[in-house]
Amino acid sequence: MSSFNPLQKYYRQPKIYVALPSKGVYYPQGSLQGDHTNVPIFGMTGMDEIIMKTPDALFNGEATVKIVQSCCPYIKDAWKMPSTDVDALLIAIRIATYGNDMDMTHVCPNCQTENDLSIDLTKILDYYSNLTFDGKIEIDDLTITIRPLRYEEITKFNIENYKLQRTLFQLSQAETSGNDDETRKLQDEIYKKISEMQMDLFITSIENVQMPEAIVEDEALITDWLKNSDRDFFKKIKDKLETNKKIWDMPEQKVVCSNCGHESHAIITLDQANFFDKS
Amino acid sequence: MYTPDSEIENYLNSFDAVIKQIKEEIYRISWYMRGGVSSLDLLHYFTRDDRIVMNEIIKENIDLTQKSGLPLL
Numbered sequence: 638m639s640s641f642n643p644l645q646k647y648y649r650q651p652k653i654y655v656a657l658p659s660k661g662v663y664y665p666q667g668s669l670q671g672d673h674t675n676v677p678i679f680g681m682t683g684m685d686e687i688i689m690k691t692p693d694a695l696f697n698g699e700a701t702v703k704i705v706q707s708c709c710p711y712i713k714d715a716w717k718m719p720s721t722d723v724d725a726l727l728i729a730i731r732i733a734t735y736g737n738d739m740d741m742t743h744v745c746p747n748c749q750t751e752n753d754l755s756i757d758l759t760k761i762l763d764y765y766s767n768l769t770f771d772g773k774i775e776i777d778d779l780t781i782t783i784r785p786l787r788y789e790e791i792t793k794f795n796i797e798n799y800k801l802q803r804t805l806f807q808l809s810q811a812e813t814s815g816n817d818d819e820t821r822k823l824q825d826e827i828y829k830k831i832s833e834m835q836m837d838l839f840i841t842s843i844e845n846v847q848m849p850e851a852i853v854e855d856e857a858l859i860t861d862w863l864k865n866s867d868r869d870f871f872k873k874i875k876d877k878l879e880t881n882k883k884i885w886d887m888p889e890q891k892v893v894c895s896n897c898g899h900e901s902h903a904i905i906t907l908d909q910a911n912f913f914d915k916s
Numbered sequence: 917m918y919t920p921d922s923e924i925e926n927y928l929n930s931f932d933a934v935i936k937q938i939k940e941e942i943y944r945i946s947w948y949m950r951g952g953v954s955s956l957d958l959l960h961y962f963t964r965d966d967r968i969v970m971n972e973i974i975k976e977n978i979d980l981t982q983k984s985g986l987p988l989l
Contacts, residue, residue: 649963680963683942687959690931734964
């Protein structure tokens with residue numbers, strides 16, 4: 638048999654079709670092709686499953702990018718997809734590969750009993766399809782437009798944050814074994830870096846600032862304004878980002894303990910390593 | 917939040933085990949399918965659903981061969 642089969646592109650068929658929560662709005666030119674209301678989703682191949690179990694690829698984001706591009710061919714450059722689509726697409730791929738239900742165990746906070754539950758992922762997908770990203774913040778006569786971060790931006794911030802937190806931990810260990818002054822100096826530097834990173838995150842999220850007479854899109858000008866503006870401005874933007882984060886986080890699942898009847902909420906984490914582990 | 921190194925190591929080992937399991941399944945299917953499907957195609961183009969169907973066919977064929985008393989190889 639020849640090594641190249643011209644029928645290869647017909648091997649996989651879409652399992653489900655989803656509407657992108659972003660409505661295709663935040664994709665740069667060329668990174669999304671096709672109708673955003675009807676995106677075909679394919680099941681993962683063996684290679685996709687292997688990539689999802691490759692630690693370095695999970696850490697640097699390559700695993701998610703590779704499987705999204707493999708299972709959602711409409712998305713040409715998954716590094717550019719907005720954060721609002723990431724969870725919904727991962728759920729859709731999970732459904733296309735393993736089916737609608739995901740089994741998980743939740744420990745009751747009241748009596749520590751392990752409760753097994755099965756989550757219908759289509760309901761979570763429905764939740765995302767009904768959301769719309771609200772990116773307007775109005776402060777006095779200014780309108781600030783924010784956008785969801787791209788996957789490449791989230792990954793960059795996460796890796797940077799991980800490295801800083803890890804260094805902080807190592808320093809706290811060193812502190813207990815002496816060299817206090819030097820360690821504290823290094824800790825202060827790291828806290829400063831974390832704070833600068835948060836500022837970067839804010840600025841990256843701001844698309845433009847609209848004044849009555851003009852619209853400012855220049856990142857340097859926006860940075861300068863934010864650094865010199867009222868604390869109140871800063872707080873309102875922060876609150877909006879946090880509200881959006883809560884809305885776009887995975888909805889919690891209500892669990893009633895089989896042993897004591899205590900009602901609690903299970904959080905589904907989209908840590909891909911766990912999420913794609915069929916159990 | 918910090919995950920101890922030993923926990924990370926266990927986690928990584930579990931990844932290795934899953935990867936090995938997927939590879940073993942693919943090579944086994946490829947062997948039993950007698951050229952009907954290559955390992956590369958199974959790895960790059962077929963999904964888990966396809967592998968489930970192939971595994972069922974293989975099991976059926978093994979059962980039939982055993983009942984008929986014919987050699988499998």
